[in-house]
Amino acid sequence: MIQLLSVGGNALEDNFLWSGIIGQKDAIDKIRASLQSGEGSHAWLFVGPRGVGKRTTAKVMAAVLNCEEGGCGRCASCSKISRGIHPDVSLIEPEGNFITIEQVRQLQQFISLKNYEGRAKVFIIDETDRFTQEAANALLKSLEEPPPGVVFILITANLEAILPTIVSRCRQVQFRSIAAQEMIVFLINKYGLSYDKASLATKLSSGVLGTAISFATSAAKKERRKKVLGIIRDIDRFDLARLSFIAEEFLSEVKRPLDELKVKHKKEVSELKEQFGLKGIPSHIKKRLEQRHKREISREEHQGFEEILNILISWFRDIILLKETDRQDLLTNQDRILEIKERVDLLTGADVYECLQIIEEAKQLLRFNVNMQLTFETMLFKIHEVVTVQNSSHFR
Ligand SMILES: [Zn+2]
Numbered sequence: 001m002i003q004l005l006s007v008g009g010n011a012l013e014d015n016f017l018w019s020g021i022i023g024q025k026d027a028i029d030k031i032r033a034s035l036q037s038g039e040g041s042h043a044w045l046f047v048g049p050r051g052v053g054k055r056t057t058a059k060v061m062a063a064v065l066n067c068e069e070g071g072c073g074r075c076a077s078c079s080k081i082s083r084g085i086h087p088d089v090s091l092i093e094p095e096g097n098f099i100t101i102e103q104v105r106q107l108q109q110f111i112s113l114k115n116y117e118g119r120a121k122v123f124i125i126d127e128t129d130r131f132t133q134e135a136a137n138a139l140l141k142s143l144e145e146p147p148p149g150v151v152f153i154l155i156t157a158n159l160e161a162i163l164p165t166i167v168s169r170c171r172q173v174q175f176r177s178i179a180a181q182e183m184i185v186f187l188i189n190k191y192g193l194s195y196d197k198a199s200l201a202t203k204l205s206s207g208v209l210g211t212a213i214s215f216a217t218s219a220a221k222k223e224r225r226k227k228v229l230g231i232i233r234d235i236d237r238f239d240l241a242r243l244s245f246i247a248e249e250f251l252s253e254v255k256r257p258l259d260e261l262k263v264k265h266k267k268e269v270s271e272l273k274e275q276f277g278l279k280g281i282p283s284h285i286k287k288r289l290e291q292r293h294k295r296e297i298s299r300e301e302h303q304g305f306e307e308i309l310n311i312l313i314s315w316f317r318d319i320i321l322l323k324e325t326d327r328q329d330l331l332t333n334q335d336r337i338l339e340i341k342e343r344v345d346l347l348t349g350a351d352v353y354e355c356l357q358i359i360e361e362a363k364q365l366l367r368f369n370v371n372m373q374l375t376f377e378t379m380l381f382k383i384h385e386v387v388t389v390q391n392s393s394h395f396r
């Protein structure tokens with residue numbers, strides 16, 4: 001443990017940034033107490049399920065360490081960190097499947113440079129369980145003897161996969177799943193939703209707050225869900241040509257949000273240009289930004305694909321749940337109960353499980369850079385075959 005920048009002034013009364021993180025009181029208390037004491041660790045390890053606020057918390061911590069006011073959320077420094085363009089705060093995450101030795105070398109080079117404008121140089125490393133062996137060993141060196149003012153925040157959902165020597169050098173903070181009720185209350189308070197709408201968004205989110213928020217607030221996502229559910233409900237009525245067309249439609253649903261993201265990226269680049277003026281953006285910062293943009297595009301694409309599959313899974317899971325438990329309150333698609341009921345009588349349990357299996361297979365394929373449209377098409381053909389064979393035997 002080292003003496004670290006202590007958080008100045010009225011900082012910790014200012015609850016603003018911390019209050020944006022929900023359902024993680026113990027973790028936040030631990031971090032804040034440590035920062036307040038001025039004896040923060042130079043290496044942290046945030047452990048907990050995906051999508052519960054670990055990365056957000058890391059960014060808040062970076063803001064608190066760099067802000068003159070201890071994390072006001074309004075100054076230039078806080079704003080740059082929240083937008084991911086602060087030159088002293090870096091996010092490292094797998095490129096492809098792993099965090100590579102080249103990425104760690106870049107990081108080490110960056111450590112040796114002086115700070116651009118911040119008080120602390122913060123490295124947020126997401127998916128720390130995905131280092132190559134070589135890269136993990138290189139990182140270990142940096143963790144052992146970091147220069148003053150450097151803080152590492154390592155993030156993982158899979159503690160067992162991390163080298164014990166890395167774990168032992170970090171102060172560990174445990175994050176937990178966000179309770180459904182807590183998420184519902186948050187959505188009602190923050191976005192003014194009705195209880196039913198907040199509850200539906202929570203059910204659709206699989207415990208991931210970001211997903212719940214986007215279901216609650218994004219018209220495009222609501223539209224996407226409506227479209228996908230409408231198609232899967234009627235899939236037995238479509239012929240194969242129509243299914244090919246639907247696969248195309250699914251793909252354009254995946255691509256749609258990318259344009260928005262590209263506009264955002266362009267804006268970031270021009271803001272950064274402005275910031276560095278005539279000197280131009282330093283090449284290593286430019287490179288990092290370009291890499292991040294590339295990753296964000298590919299992540300958005302993957303998420304879109306996965307989201308469509310998750311909507312399909314929720315549909316079939318609801319059918320099986322209603323079949324086996326007869327409890328409507330357990331269903332995810334609370335606004336579709338009548339339609340789900342109709343399907344309960346039309347499909348056997350075995351067929352529904354088979355459909356779920358087909359969708360899971362498509363989901364697995366996503367890891368291998370597959371052709372998305374073809375994957376959608378194959379999946380739809382297979383589901384179609386299962387449900388139509390079932391229907392014809394049913395009416396025989
Ligand atoms: Zn600030």
